[in-house]
Amino acid sequence: MGDTYFRTTNYHFSDLDSQAQNAYVRTLTEQARANSACLRFDVLRKDQPPEQWVLHESWRDSQSCKNFHASAQAQALQQARVEQSLCHPAPQTAADKPAAARPACKKSKWDPYIWISIAMCIGVMGTALASPLYPLYQDRWDLNASHITQLYVAYMAAGLTGLLFLGRLSDLKGFMPVLRTGLILVTSGVTLSAFAWDVGSFVFSRIMIGMASSMIVTSASIGLGQVNRGGDVQRAAATTSLMLAFGFGLGPVVGGLIAQWIPNPLFSSYIPSMLLGVLAIYALFQIKPPANKQPLPQEKSSWRTWMPRLTLPATHLRRPYLIGCLSACCAFAMFSLFASLAPSFMAQMVPWHGPATSGLSIGIILFLSSGFQLLIRRWPAKRSVIVGLLAFTLACIALLINLWASSSLLFILCVLLTAFGHGLCMYGGMSIVQRVSPPHQRAGLTSTYLITGYLGAILPILGLGWLADHLGLDQGLVLFCSLIAIAALTVAIIAYLTPVLHKPAAT
Structure with missing residues (x-):
């Protein structure tokens, strides 16, 4: 390398x-x-x-x-x-004429880079919005802990399916049509969630949102790389991870605060996401990427084009790429623990309760993750990944100790460590993906990276829900945190032993 x-x-x-x-x-x-x-x-x-x-x-x-x-x-x-x-x-064009001979051009207010970033943030805002509302759904439909994890996993499984079957869609059709479709689909799913009348309708809305989220994240990350005027892949990677963290955090915070104090919380909590979704859709139809930023023509599509396929970079770049994927896997697993079961295990750890408390705990992790990414944006990707994985190891240990200590301060320390690890691992992982991806493989490699992360969110949380029903939540948390700590420490050691992937050199 x-x-x-x-x-x-x-x-x-x-x-x-x-x-x-x-x-x-x-x-x-x-x-x-x-x-x-x-x-x-x-x-x-x-x-x-x-x-x-x-x-x-x-x-x-x-x-x-x-x-x-x-x-x-x-x-x-x-x-x-x-x-x-x-x-x-x-031939001489208007651009060749003297400046005095033509009127000054107004700069378009629909800057593609800015609005693609905003659209990504708004799109993923609706995906985690339901997390602080799960206890309300639990009381409304008489659900237990495993049912809550299944509701969360339904969304993640839909996102994983979208990545497997639609991961190359942006390469074939261009990122902008895919991004627009994803925004329309996620706004429709959020609207259906607001009107959900039973478990089946709510699960269907979560499936819609999951499919849309995979389309939005993949297409928007590719779009930021293509419309970035400076051609700086590091800037595009930083913007992608920052908007993802901020958007995912904004949803549960807004939803939890509204659900705590405004009547009819299972409807009113979704109103901001619906309105912002309509704004993002309108904005995306006002901008058009330059013709030369469109993808190169691809081979004629057939049914084989849509078959699930994992993309890997060149052989000598695979080890750092897989380290980036596994760091994202750990980050998704730790965040999913708070996003799916935080309201359940927080009841015995902190004295505050309600949707606002659980929503803020989830949002704080992602807001702090965004802040940490800004602070370490000049760190090498290798250092970011190693330090982030070590932070996850310490967070798991702190959470295990707090099962017996029930200390609010120790729980806050766990949240801070989780946010720090999440920010560093997501930033470092996305930086590695951008660095090893040739243009014709960028969508496929980004999808594979996200697939690995989604698996980290789905499999451990399903296991935790099953353990919570059969062994109790405390025993389930002990096994979950132990396995995540061992996995994070192992990947950190492998990353430390991996040679540095050098930055591009400007000439």
């Missing part, structure tokens, strides 16, 4: 018109990606200054990069570019 060669180069094509620029870049990209030594070759247009392109490429080694750019194919393309500009000079 250590000898992987990264390079960033800026190009200026003032001698070619826009169509010729696109043709040249497309041909050069196809030639590079046909080379087995090429791990990434992504050429993006920069809006400022005009006629500028930025090339992000990574190769197995520096010599492979030099050989390609010195090859006859690359030189022939360069010569063709020069000849075309001499034989077919670009």
Whole structure:
């Protein structure tokens, strides 16, 4: 992994018109990606200054990069570019006229990067909204602990199914149609949750939300990488993990506060998410990504295209990629513990009760996770993952001790450690995914990363619900925390022994 060669180069094509620029870049990209030594070759247009392109490429080694750019194919393309500009000079356009001859352009208020980030936040806000409401549903429909975990797992299983079967949809159709569809679906699911009349209707609404969440997270993370003007994959990764944490936290906090003090909580709690969902849908239909940011044409789709498929990066990048996936698995498992059963086990640990308390405990974890991500945004991915996994180990130990101590301070320490570990693991894991993903595999690798995380949320929580019914909640928590602590410590040791994945070098 250590000898992987990264390079960033800026190009200026003032001698070619826009169509010729696109043709040249497309041909050069196809030639590079046909080379087995090429791990990434992504050429993006920069809006400022005009006629500028930025090339992000990574190769197995520096010599492979030099050989390609010195090859006859690359030189022939360069010569063709020069000849075309001499034989077919670009016609004068409005952009070539003096500034005084044309009116000043107004900057569009629908900035794609900002609104895609907001849409991701609003979309995932509705997914965790029901967590503080589970005790109310439990009383309304006479459910036990295993039923609550099954309701939570129904949503996670739907999200996992969406990732398995729809993970490559953004590669085939473009991220924007998928993101719009996901926002429409999640808003419809939240609306159905507000009107749910029995367990069956509520489960169906959670399935809709789960499917939508997988579409939103995958397409929005890809979209942020494509519309990012600077071409900085680290910025796109940081924005993705930050918006996910903030959005997931906003839902239970708003829902819990409304449910605590406003009448008809199982309806009124969903109103903010419904209204914001309509706003996000409208905004997404007002923006359009530049044509050159659309995905390259893919092979003709067939039924095989939609079959479940896990994507892995190049062989020498798999170990860090899998470490990133396993760190996300631990983060999802720890968060799911609070999101599904926090109202149940908090009753014996803290003196405060009600939807607002459980919603705030869940939201605080994710808000603090967002804050910690901002504080450590310049940390290397390896350090973030190792420290985050060690924080999970300590959080599990603190939670086990508090089963007997019943200390509010110790519970707060557990929440802080969980938030710290969640923020670092999600940031480090997403950074690794962005770094090892060539453009044509980005959707598949992001989906595989999220699939691993969803499995971490589904399997341990199902087991905990079963143990809570048969052995008691305390015994279930002992086994759950012990296994998570061992798993997190093991992955941290493996990450420590793994060579550093170097950052791209700018030239």
